[in-house]
Amino acid sequence: MIFQELDLVPGLDxxxxxxxxRELTRAGVLDRATMRREARSRLETVGVEIDVDQPVGExxxxxxxxxxxxxxxxxxxxILVMDEPTAALTAAEVERxxxxxxxxxxxxxxxxxxxxxxxxxxxxxxxxxxxxxxQVAGIAPASAPQSExxxxxxxxxxxxxxxxxxxxxxxSVLRLEHASFRPRNTRAGWQAPVDISxxxxxxxxxxxxxxxxxxxxxxxxxxxxxxxxxxxSGAVEIDGAPAYLSSIRGARAEGxxxxxxxRRGSGLMLRDSVGRNLVLTVLRRVxxxxxxxxxREAELAREAIHAFDVRPALPEVPVGALSGGNQQKVxxxxxxxxxxxxxxxxxxxxxxxxxxxxxxxxxIRELAGKGLGVLIASSEMPELIGLxxxxxxLRRGRTVAEFPGGADEHEVLAAAETNEGQTHG
Amino acid sequence: MDDAAPLRDISSAPPAAWxxxxxxxxxxRFQSVIGLVLVAMGGVIFxxxxxxxxxxxxxxxxxxxxxxxxxTGIIAVGMTFVIITAGIDLSVGALLSLSSVLTATIMTTAxxxxxxxxxxxxxxxxxxxxxxxxxxxxFRLEPFIVTLAGLxxxxxxxxxxxxxxxxxxxxxxxxxxxxxxxAILGDRLFNNVVPxxxxxxxxxxxxxxxxxxxxxFGRYVFAVxxxxxxxxxxxxxxxxxxxxxxxxxxxxxxxxxxxxAGQFNFGSANDxxxxxxxxxxxxxxxxxxxxxxxxxxxxxxAGAMMLGALANILQLNNINAALQLLATGAIIVLAAVLxxxxxxxxxxxx
Numbered sequence: 001m002i003f004q005e006l007d008l009v010p011g012l013d014x015x016x017x018x019x020x021x022r023e024l025t026r027a028g029v030l031d032r033a034t035m036r037r038e039a040r041s042r043l044e045t046v047g048v049e050i051d052v053d054q055p056v057g058e059x060x061x062x063x064x065x066x067x068x069x070x071x072x073x074x075x076x077x078x079i080l081v082m083d084e085p086t087a088a089l090t091a092a093e094v095e096r097x098x099x100x101x102x103x104x105x106x107x108x109x110x111x112x113x114x115x116x117x118x119x120x121x122x123x124x125x126x127x128x129x130x131x132x133x134x135q136v137a138g139i140a141p142a143s144a145p146q147s148e149x150x151x152x153x154x155x156x157x158x159x160x161x162x163x164x165x166x167x168x169x170x171x172s173v174l175r176l177e178h179a180s181f182r183p184r185n186t187r188a189g190w191q192a193p194v195d196i197s198x199x200x201x202x203x204x205x206x207x208x209x210x211x212x213x214x215x216x217x218x219x220x221x222x223x224x225x226x227x228x229x230x231x232x233s234g235a236v237e238i239d240g241a242p243a244y245l246s247s248i249r250g251a252r253a254e255g256x257x258x259x260x261x262x263r264r265g266s267g268l269m270l271r272d273s274v275g276r277n278l279v280l281t282v283l284r285r286v287x288x289x290x291x292x293x294x295x296r297e298a299e300l301a302r303e304a305i306h307a308f309d310v311r312p313a314l315p316e317v318p319v320g321a322l323s324g325g326n327q328q329k330v331x332x333x334x335x336x337x338x339x340x341x342x343x344x345x346x347x348x349x350x351x352x353x354x355x356x357x358x359x360x361x362x363x364i365r366e367l368a369g370k371g372l373g374v375l376i377a378s379s380e381m382p383e384l385i386g387l388x389x390x391x392x393x394l395r396r397g398r399t400v401a402e403f404p405g406g407a408d409e410h411e412v413l414a415a416a417e418t419n420e421g422q423t424h425g
Numbered sequence: 426m427d428d429a430a431p432l433r434d435i436s437s438a439p440p441a442a443w444x445x446x447x448x449x450x451x452x453x454r455f456q457s458v459i460g461l462v463l464v465a466m467g468g469v470i471f472x473x474x475x476x477x478x479x480x481x482x483x484x485x486x487x488x489x490x491x492x493x494x495x496x497t498g499i500i501a502v503g504m505t506f507v508i509i510t511a512g513i514d515l516s517v518g519a520l521l522s523l524s525s526v527l528t529a530t531i532m533t534t535a536x537x538x539x540x541x542x543x544x545x546x547x548x549x550x551x552x553x554x555x556x557x558x559x560x561x562x563x564f565r566l567e568p569f570i571v572t573l574a575g576l577x578x579x580x581x582x583x584x585x586x587x588x589x590x591x592x593x594x595x596x597x598x599x600x601x602x603x604x605x606x607x608a609i610l611g612d613r614l615f616n617n618v619v620p621x622x623x624x625x626x627x628x629x630x631x632x633x634x635x636x637x638x639x640x641x642f643g644r645y646v647f648a649v650x651x652x653x654x655x656x657x658x659x660x661x662x663x664x665x666x667x668x669x670x671x672x673x674x675x676x677x678x679x680x681x682x683x684x685x686a687g688q689f690n691f692g693s694a695n696d697x698x699x700x701x702x703x704x705x706x707x708x709x710x711x712x713x714x715x716x717x718x719x720x721x722x723x724x725x726x727a728g729a730m731m732l733g734a735l736a737n738i739l740q741l742n743n744i745n746a747a748l749q750l751l752a753t754g755a756i757i758v759l760a761a762v763l764x765x766x767x768x769x770x771x772x773x774x775x
Contacts, residue, residue: 226658252660266658269651271718271768280648280659287641334659 008068010057015039017056018071042070045100058188069097079110084351086120091211091413098124116353118146118153119382132353154355161358162386163365165405169389170202172240173342173373174223179234181222191215193222194397195234200342200373205364207388207405208377210416215397216377217261220344223375224258225251239341257281257340259331261347261377267331268319275301275315277330281338304333308363325356332360342373349383361387381409453763454721457711457728460756464731468738480741484618492620492688494733496521496681497700498726499626501707502633503677505725506670508708509637510650511717512568514674516557516575517681518700522693523583524550524682529592529692532603539604547679553579554675558668568671576701583694592692610687622684629677634722646670650717706753707732710760714768732756 008017015032016023018039024031039052043066056064065085072080082101086094101124105111113124121128122142130137130152138152181193193215200206208216221227225247236243238254245251251258260266268277278301279286286296301315308329310322319330328348335343348364349357364387368374378384384391385407393401393415401415452459472481480486500517507514524546531542553575561571596605613620637643645666648656657663681700686692711728713720732753739749 224658248657249660249662258658260658266652266654268655269648269718272647272651276644276647280656280661283641283644283661287644290641292639292641292644338660 008056008064008071011055013055014043014050014052014059014067017067018042018052020071043067045070066093066097069100078108079112080104081112081114083114084116085113086115086117091417094120116351117380118149118354121149122146150354153353154358161354161361163362165365165389166203166369167389169204170371172199173202173238174198174200174375175235175237175240177235177237179232179236181218181227181230181232183222183228183230185228189213191218191397192230193219196397196399198392198399198402200375202341202371202373203368204390205368205374205376205388205405207384207391208375208394209381209384209391209412210377210394212379214394214416216379216394217346218397219394220258220346220375220377221260223251224248224256224344226258252338252340255339255341256344257335257338257342258344259335259346259348261350263324263327263331267334268327270320271318273316274305274310274319274322274330277319278304278315278334278337281334300337304337307336308333309359323353323356325352325360328352328356328360329363332363336367340372342375343367345374345376347378348376349378349380357383381412385409385412450767453767454712455724455727456760456763457724457731460710460760461727461731461734464734464738468734468741471738471742473741481738486737486741488613488618488620488623490733490737491623491626491730493737494729495620495622495626496685496697497703497707498729498733499629499677499681499684500674500700501704501711501725501729502626502630502722503674504701504704504708505633505711505713505720505722506637506646506673507568508705508713508715509646509717509720510667510670511653511715512561512667512670513572513705513715514554514557514568514575514671515572515701516553516579517674517678517704518697519576519579519583520550520553520675520678521682521685521697521700522695523553523579523586524679525686525696526583526587526592526692526694528683528686529594529603530586532607533592533594533601536600539607543683546683547676550679550682551672551676554678555668555672557675558671561671562664562667572671580694587692587694589694594686594690594692607687608690610684611690622688625680625684629680630722630726637722642666642669647718650720652718703732704729706757709757712760712764714764728760 009020012020015036019035024035024038026034036052043050043052050059050063050067056067059067069082069085072082085097098120101111101113111124113121115121125142128140128142128144128149130140130149132153132155137155140148140152176196176198179193179196183190183192186192191213196219198206208219210216218227222230222232223245225245230246232245236245238245238256243254245254245256264270269280275297279297282300283292286293286300298315304310305313305315310326310329310333312322319327322330328351332345332348343364345364349360352360361383364374364376376384376388385403385405387405389405391403391405391407391412392399393403393412395416395418400418401412403412403415468481469479472479474480500521504514504517527546527549528542531537531545532539537545557568557571557575560566561568594603594607595601596603596608598605610621610625614624637646645656645661648659648661649663649666653663682697685696689696707729708720708725709715709728710731711721711724711726713725735752735756736749739752
């Protein structure tokens with residue numbers, strides 16, 4: 001079984017992880033030498049070179065995924081269950097993974113492949129089972145058209161996943177000109193934004209493309225003052241005026257709102273009700289003289305639930321009991337309640353079903369229509385190209401290219417991955 | 426099944442599980458209140474009788490129960506804030522002791538009046554707690570460690586100030602004598618029924634209930650416990666909230682210490698040992714989760730009362746102290762197990 005959330009121990013090295021719970025021993029003592037040799041040969045069958053003595057926590061997420069796969073492969077005798085294994089991989093790594101999967105399938109191993117990426121399903125699967133609300137909604141051959149899969153997923157035909165662009169933009173909400181963020185403490189695997197030049201105008205949705213580790217999340221969190229201690233250099237302007245984005249509260253005062261890529265970890269109070277989660281950003285507004293006004297709170301929560309069509313439309317339900325899509329709507333609605341002029345969205349549809357995706361896209365476009373600027377980081381290229389007015393490509397923390405919405409996916413991918421094979425100093 | 430199997434579609438929606446009212450969850454939410462009622466009923470049934478009077482229900486006995494729980498109750502009320510933020514404060518018992526020593530020393534040697542003394546001691550307690558909270562947040566240390574150190578420091582300060590001796594409080598006018606009005610803390614009011622210490626407990630609990638449920642600060646406390654990162658990203662002043670909750674436990678410990686000095690007419694560096702555990706037990710029995718986020722002040726008050734009533738009924742029946750400890754332990758485990766069952770039913774816990 002390979003889980004979407006990796007079941008590896010970050011502090012142990014690759015070898016120890018591969019043999020976790022089934023360590024080889026000789027006379028009761030760990031047999032490191034044999035385990036290391038075995039580990040190396042197992043990683044070779046997956047086709048990657050990874051230092052077997054390196055702690056897993058120091059590897060990139062993509063490489064960790066491959067270690068997890070190697071680990072599962074050693075267990076798997078007949079059936080391998082893979083839950084969203086490509087969620088964190090680059091296109092090249094995905095290709096490598098698919099090649100490995102085909103090879104082991106050829107050896108007679110059955111693979112159950114779970115994914116929300118419809119476009120990759122026909123490439124690896126022989127047969128597709130669509131689940132909805134915990135029930136089998138349908139079984140289709142892999143050759144079934146994608147629209148048919150979507151219909152099964154959503155329960156109704158989905159007319160248009162991406163809303164229409166308006167093409168009318170207002171003043172500049174965010175402008176970065178050769179801006180760099182220098183963190184006070186450098187962290188391994190944290191790609192600081194370097195020499196960033198970009199602009200988001202009111203009413204515009206701008207996408208941030210880039211491979212894993214290109215610095216998309218880092219750029220958003222650094223703008224939001226949530227990247228730890230550090231300072232911006234170069235020109236950083238909000239609404240045409242220089243801004244010092246060094247703290248979360250400062251960024252919020254400037255009108256920034258952030259939805260992180262991890263709604264359970266840093267977005268929601270899972271055990272608390274939908275209503276109490278929604279008003280978290282506007283507690284000041286619902287507590288005149290420091291006293292909570294239950295009436296105002298309930299009113300705002302009701303409005304937000306209605307505007308984002310959160311289901312069930314009950315503010316008292318614990319948010320942890322909602323589906324992923326509805327949880328995501330709550331996180332988004334919470335940020336929007338705060339009344340931002342610039343919304344920073346990191347992977348706004350991660351782990352969300354296709355139906356809810358369409359709704360979230362429509363809401364984002366609607367918000368832009370009301371004059372918000374939106375900056376979206378996503379690893380799903382079709383989403384960036386389909387939703388955004390412009391897509392900006394990041395590579396190693398730098399802005400390297402820009403494409404209009406609806407651009408060719410392969411061109412954008414190529415711009416994101418150029419030179420990736422080489423090592424830089 | 427073969428590859429060309431026809432497409433099947435199942436479009437019936439599952440029942441809306443969240444509309445079901447979960448009586449079990451509601452019962453557990455008020456477990457300490459229910460527990461208190463059960464213990465009280467047990468108290469009536471198993472109480473020794475004299476001249477046909479149920480001793481457990483005698484006004485004197487009830488007054489004893491509520492007086493005995495008032496000090497740990499006051500502390501448990503403050504502890505509830507800390508535990509809702511998923512923290513813990515082990516220094517409260519030692520701080521009670523330090524506060525009782527400070528109170529006695531100031532009134533007998535410095536000759537301050539009642540109000541300056543009380544304000545000073547309470548401010549010291551709050552400051553002590555705030556420093557612990559500040560260290561814990563600034564250096565990202567576990568509150569368990571910081572307040573464990575705080576426990577030692579407070580106990581040490583109390584020993585130094587008191588020279589490890591009881592500091593007796595005598596009342597009267599003149600040097601070396603405390604203001605007589607302070608002795609009221611050991612009295613009972615309203616026909617000699619309601620202990621003043623209990624009144625202090627009631628007032629502290631009422632204020633705390635209000636703050637936790639009806640103020641913005643209370644909501645911040647729940648938010649920090651519910652998801653600290655989400656709270657920070659939503660603009661909640663997380664550090665300030667965390668420092669504040671430890672200032673609150675420090676403050677209530679000081680109040681409890683003043684009450685202690687007033688009730689027993691001395692300050693001692695060796696009192697209040699283990700109070701932190703009694704207070705934590707009351708909070709946990711009251712339904713507040715040690716993982717943070719969930720909790721209620723009413724539950725804590727009922728939890729403290731329940732522990733007091735249980736100890737009382739065991740004493741009335743001359744059951745020894747060791748058995749009391751066993752009973753308390755069993756109840757804490759039971760309370761925690763019930764909480765965990767509810768979490769699992771809601772699909773939210775492990």
